[in-house]
Structures are given as structure tokens and as C-alpha cells.
Amino acid sequence: MSGGIARGRLSEERKAWRKNHPHGFVAKPETGDDGALNLMIWRCTIPGKVGTDWEGGSYPVTIYFSEEYPTRAPKCMFPKGFFHPNVYDTGDVCLSIIGSDWRPAISVKQILEGIQELLDDPNLASAAQHQAYNLFYKDRASYNRRIKKQAEKYPAPPI
Structure with a gap:
């Protein structure tokens, strides 16, 4: 029965997303x-x-919903090896709204906007990737160059 709830909610999320x-x-x-x-x-x-x-990039994220959604938060993943202090080497995103602060009322739109905000404003108290954390903390100029290079790897589609 819970799978029906998850799919029903996701169907509504899809309709809301397509409208706005x-x-x-x-x-x-x-x-x-x-x-x-x-x-x-x-x-x-x-x-x-x-x-x-991060400007100029269009970053791929896959959201995996379980049968327990919306009671359980979805899993959000960038491609493996994505460079960011709050993204594990596996691509898993470490973000409070899909972790300890999850609430069933949080929408796909809010999740994606939260991840976008996290890109430029990492939570250094919850580092998931030590290489990115260390570079951000110790050599911000090198970190920023690495981010710009990553933006080139995931170019935004032409308008």
C-alpha cells in the first residue's frame, strides 16, 4: 500500500513541476x-x-525515491566523482533537508533548489569529500578554478 502512496505523491509532484x-x-x-x-x-x-x-554549468542529479516516500527522504546523487565538499565520492549528496531535517512536505522543487544553494554555499561542518573540503578551506583560488573547470564539463544547454 505504501508504494501506492509514494507513486501517488510523485505523480502529483510531476504535475506541479510541469506547471511551475x-x-x-x-x-x-x-x-x-x-x-x-x-x-x-x-x-x-x-x-x-x-x-x-558554478554559473554556466548544468549539473546532473538523479533522485531515487523509495516505496516509503514521502515518509522517507529520497536519495540524491551527482555523477560519481563530482567535486564538492558535501558530495561523497560515490555522488551521494549530503544535505540536511534530505537527511536529518527531512519532512514529508518537502517537495522535489525544494530539494533541487536546496542542492543548487549548497553548490555555492557548502556546509563545511558536514564535509563528505575531504579533497574538496581541504581545497575550499586552504586554497580557495584553486578550489574556484576547479569548480569553473567542472562547469565546463557540464555545460548548460544553449537557450
């Missing part, structure tokens, strides 16, 4: 080889904020 979502963001359920939508896995992109070193 932030400019430059993409979030859609995965489509199988047979053309069927899988509401439990969403392929997303998050634009880098204008005026930051």
Missing part, C-alpha cells in the same frame, strides 16, 4: 526502454547560479 518550476531546472521521471515512466527515479539538472563559479 524554476528557470533552467529539469526534473522528470526516468523513461524505460518500453517508453513507460518510472516515477521512482527522476533525472534532473540543476543550473549553476548566476554570478557564482
